[in-house]
Amino acid sequence: MKNNNYWSPILAGIILGVALFVTFIVAGQGMGASGAFARATAQAVYTIDPSFAQNAYAGKYLKHGNALANWTVLEVLGIFIGGLISALLAKRIKPEITRAKGYSSGKRLLFAFLGGIFIAVATRLARGCTSGQALDGAATFSVGSWIFMLAAFGAGFFFAFLFKNMWKGVE
Amino acid sequence: METIFPLYTNGFFDSHTNLMLAVLLGVMFGFILERAGFATSAHIAPIFYFRNVMVAKVMVSAIVTAATLIFLASIFGYVDYSQLFIPTTYLWAYLAGGLLFGIGMVMSGWCPGTAVVGVATAKIDALFFALGLFVGMYFYFDIYSYIADFANSANLGRFTIDKLVGGDIRISYLITVGVSFGLLIFMLIMKKLVGDKNE
Numbered sequence: 001m002k003n004n005n006y007w008s009p010i011l012a013g014i015i016l017g018v019a020l021f022v023t024f025i026v027a028g029q030g031m032g033a034s035g036a037f038a039r040a041t042a043q044a045v046y047t048i049d050p051s052f053a054q055n056a057y058a059g060k061y062l063k064h065g066n067a068l069a070n071w072t073v074l075e076v077l078g079i080f081i082g083g084l085i086s087a088l089l090a091k092r093i094k095p096e097i098t099r100a101k102g103y104s105s106g107k108r109l110l111f112a113f114l115g116g117i118f119i120a121v122a123t124r125l126a127r128g129c130t131s132g133q134a135l136d137g138a139a140t141f142s143v144g145s146w147i148f149m150l151a152a153f154g155a156g157f158f159f160a161f162l163f164k165n166m167w168k169g170v171e
Numbered sequence: 172m173e174t175i176f177p178l179y180t181n182g183f184f185d186s187h188t189n190l191m192l193a194v195l196l197g198v199m200f201g202f203i204l205e206r207a208g209f210a211t212s213a214h215i216a217p218i219f220y221f222r223n224v225m226v227a228k229v230m231v232s233a234i235v236t237a238a239t240l241i242f243l244a245s246i247f248g249y250v251d252y253s254q255l256f257i258p259t260t261y262l263w264a265y266l267a268g269g270l271l272f273g274i275g276m277v278m279s280g281w282c283p284g285t286a287v288v289g290v291a292t293a294k295i296d297a298l299f300f301a302l303g304l305f306v307g308m309y310f311y312f313d314i315y316s317y318i319a320d321f322a323n324s325a326n327l328g329r330f331t332i333d334k335l336v337g338g339d340i341r342i343s344y345l346i347t348v349g350v351s352f353g354l355l356i357f358m359l360i361m362k363k364l365v366g367d368k369n370e
Binding site: 015078143 | 176220233237254262294308316344
C-alpha cells in the first residue's frame, strides 16, 4: 500500500502547523470540524420541524437565521473539496470498507456508525474534536485541550482490545 | 510595532469575506489531511495498537510548529494572543468527552475532520461514521436539558497553561513543546516494545 506521493508524517505535520497558524492569524480561530456536523443536524431537523428552534442546545445555532451560515460549516465544505482535489491528483479515490481480512463488512459499518454517535456526543461535551479542540487548543496553550487529548487517547488504548479483530493486520 | 493579526478581529475584512476565506482555508486543510494519509482509517486505527504512530508524528509536529509560530508572533507583537479563540475549559465535560471520543475513535477509526476527507475519497466506513455523527448530534440535542448542569460545570474560562502553573506565555510554550516531544518519544518507545511485535 506504499503510495509515494504521501508526505512524510513530520513534513505533513509541519505543513499542517503552518496552515493552522495562518488560519489563526487570518480568522482569529483555528480549524474545526465537529461544529459543522452539529449545525447541519440542527438545520436539517429545523427544516422538518420549525419548533426545534426552541431546543435547549440547537436553539443557539438557529436564532441568527440559517445555522449553516457559519465559519466552521464553510471551512468543512472546503475540507471536502481540498481532500477531493488531493485524492484526484494522486488517483486515490476508490470505494472501500477498511477492515481486517475476513472481518464482516456489516459489523465494520455498524461499529463505524456507533462510533460516530459516541464521537458526536463527545464533541458536544468537549466543545470540539481532534481539530477544533486538540490541535487548535494545544497550539494556543489551552489546558483543557490536553485534558481532552490525553483522555481520548487513553480511552482509545484502554478499549483497543475490544476491537483487535477488526483492525488485525490493517495498515 | 502595530498588532495587525488576527486580520479578521482587527477589522481588515468583513464577516462575509471571512466566510469566503473559510472555504479557502478549509481546502488547504483538506488537501493536507489527504496528503498526510488521513483519508483512510487504515492509517489511523493502528495507533491504538502502537503498530503505526504516524498520527502522533503528524499531531506533535503540527502542534509544535503552530505553537512556535504563535509564540514568536505574540512576543514580537504581531499577533494579539488575547484575540485568539480558545474554547472555554469545562473540566468534567472535557474529561468525559475525551473518554467517549477515544472509545468512538478505536471503534470507528475516524474523527470528524478525517471522516470528511474519507467521505470525499469514497470510504464507505467514513460515510457510516458521518451518518452516526448526525444521529449522535440529534441525540445530544434531545438529552441536553438533562445533562446541561454537568456539561457546564467546573467552568475554568479561557484556561491556558500559564494560568495553571504561573508565569506567562513563555512557560506555556516551553511546557507545550516539552509535553509534545515527551509524548512522541513515549509513542516511539511503545512502538518498539509493543507494536513491532504485533505487526
